[in-house]
Amino acid sequence: MSVLRRLLFAMLLILFSGLASAADTTTLPAPQSAAPTAAKLVFANRTIFVFRSALAGYPPEDRAGGAHKRLEAALARNGAQQPGVHPISEGTQVMLDGVLLFLVTPADINPLAGDTTDSVANESAATLGKALLERREQASPRYLLIAAALCAAATLAYGLILHGLRLMHRWVGKRSTQAISRRLGQVKLKNVRVLDAEHYVAFMRQLVNLLIWGLRLMATYLWLAFVLGKIPYSRSWGERLQDYLIDVVTGVAQGVIEALPGLVLVGVIAAIARLVMLTAGSVFQRVESGELQIAWLDRDTATPTRRIFNVVVWLFALAMAYPYLPGAHTAAFQGVSVLVGLMVSIGASSIVGQGASGLILMYARSLRKGEYVRIGESEGTVVELGMFETRLRTGLGEEITMPNAWVLSNTTKNYSRAHAGTGYVLDTTVTIGYDTPWRQVHAMLELAATRTEDIAATPKPYVMQIGLSDFYVEYRLVAYATVETPRRRAEVLNQLHQHIVDVFNEFGVQITSPHFTQEPAAPHVIPKEQWHPAPAVAPTDLARDEQP
Numbered sequence: 001m002s003v004l005r006r007l008l009f010a011m012l013l014i015l016f017s018g019l020a021s022a023a024d025t026t027t028l029p030a031p032q033s034a035a036p037t038a039a040k041l042v043f044a045n046r047t048i049f050v051f052r053s054a055l056a057g058y059p060p061e062d063r064a065g066g067a068h069k070r071l072e073a074a075l076a077r078n079g080a081q082q083p084g085v086h087p088i089s090e091g092t093q094v095m096l097d098g099v100l101l102f103l104v105t106p107a108d109i110n111p112l113a114g115d116t117t118d119s120v121a122n123e124s125a126a127t128l129g130k131a132l133l134e135r136r137e138q139a140s141p142r143y144l145l146i147a148a149a150l151c152a153a154a155t156l157a158y159g160l161i162l163h164g165l166r167l168m169h170r171w172v173g174k175r176s177t178q179a180i181s182r183r184l185g186q187v188k189l190k191n192v193r194v195l196d197a198e199h200y201v202a203f204m205r206q207l208v209n210l211l212i213w214g215l216r217l218m219a220t221y222l223w224l225a226f227v228l229g230k231i232p233y234s235r236s237w238g239e240r241l242q243d244y245l246i247d248v249v250t251g252v253a254q255g256v257i258e259a260l261p262g263l264v265l266v267g268v269i270a271a272i273a274r275l276v277m278l279t280a281g282s283v284f285q286r287v288e289s290g291e292l293q294i295a296w297l298d299r300d301t302a303t304p305t306r307r308i309f310n311v312v313v314w315l316f317a318l319a320m321a322y323p324y325l326p327g328a329h330t331a332a333f334q335g336v337s338v339l340v341g342l343m344v345s346i347g348a349s350s351i352v353g354q355g356a357s358g359l360i361l362m363y364a365r366s367l368r369k370g371e372y373v374r375i376g377e378s379e380g381t382v383v384e385l386g387m388f389e390t391r392l393r394t395g396l397g398e399e400i401t402m403p404n405a406w407v408l409s410n411t412t413k414n415y416s417r418a419h420a421g422t423g424y425v426l427d428t429t430v431t432i433g434y435d436t437p438w439r440q441v442h443a444m445l446e447l448a449a450t451r452t453e454d455i456a457a458t459p460k461p462y463v464m465q466i467g468l469s470d471f472y473v474e475y476r477l478v479a480y481a482t483v484e485t486p487r488r489r490a491e492v493l494n495q496l497h498q499h500i501v502d503v504f505n506e507f508g509v510q511i512t513s514p515h516f517t518q519e520p521a522a523p524h525v526i527p528k529e530q531w532h533p534a535p536a537v538a539p540t541d542l543a544r545d546e547q548p
Contacts, residue, residue: 039064044131046236049124053107067102074099081132083125092121134235147230158223169212176204262324273317277310304362354388357404371416372424375407395490423482431472431513437526443536444507445477448499454492456480472513
């Protein structure tokens, strides 16, 4: 066992020694070095150059520190302080009075922006020249006095401008309030003032406040840019404010100039569309008035056709002018357009259905304004046939409004087209038992019609037996009324019903409809000799009366 233990111990020792040697010989990958941090060379509150790369093992911080020390040493010599550049194979040197300050290498510039070592070095030299000039101005009492006087004058002008804006604010607010109140007081409808001046006055005050504050901010911006530009140490800040203002004004002007051709095209398209609409409108107006006759267009369909034509023309003009509108190609404008289209397509489905139904009713000519119709359970005069709804007036103080889709899905009876000319067809129904001769019922209903005013003699009223029910006969009196107004139509029907009741009472015929619970003792039949009781006239008597 001891020999076995010694052998196992030797093998473990050999194994651990191999692992240790392998760990010693294994090399780990070196970590990637981080990009060096950029460092700025700042002098007299101006950034002369930004070092972005290491050079000869020196990081950007050391390069910026060394450049600053060389610049201070060059200034200590009290030379002419003339910046310059000198290109070499490694880059471009920036120098002061022939002394090297720093080197612009290709690693310090951005070639994608079109920069070169020469252009960046020249820009740095120009910035250094401005900084040196401002440094000399800071040491000049004469320049500082002049700058202080200019700043004081600018501050005084700034104060006067603010005071003037305050006075203008009061004057404009007072005059605008008086003008709006006076003008809105003249807007009347039937001697009643329809507009409240206080809402418009409050809006005008807010608008004037916004304008005055905008002018104040603009004056403050200009004053601050001027003052900072006159102080040598802060001149770079003033130049930034001035450059920003110039960039904003230039951008706005450039945007306006670039949008002008598109706006001109939009105006031309709108003018052409307006001209086409006016030309077509004159034709439609003549058709509506009856001066012009067109086979496919009449007075009833001229109005909806004109509206459809105008909508089509404006939609076509909008589609043509859309690409030329300012901002039409931006993502925000396109997103809003898609959102509006989605909202209209989802929310206007019922409106589109109602409008389509209205167009079908107009072009089918099933209804016209002023006609007397019956739609479903509603009966009256058509007051308006619109795009989305139809309105009826019953003559009983009611005005019924019905959606066009509902009108189109129901049966419409038009009583104004039964006879040429004015007026309408009038009918009423009574149910009389079989024990009353039908000839007598016909005669009594016709007599009631002749007694009613506003019922025309031509065409002559007539009676139809429209049903033979289990207990009674259904009689319908059809006549023609000559009135037009809805109220008079209701009165004519009322008078007709009154005369029917009176006539039946005069001849002893009851209008109540009988209902039987058992068979009668004798059949309800009428002998032939009783077929023509008064006021009915037998055919032989009628022929005898007609003989001369």
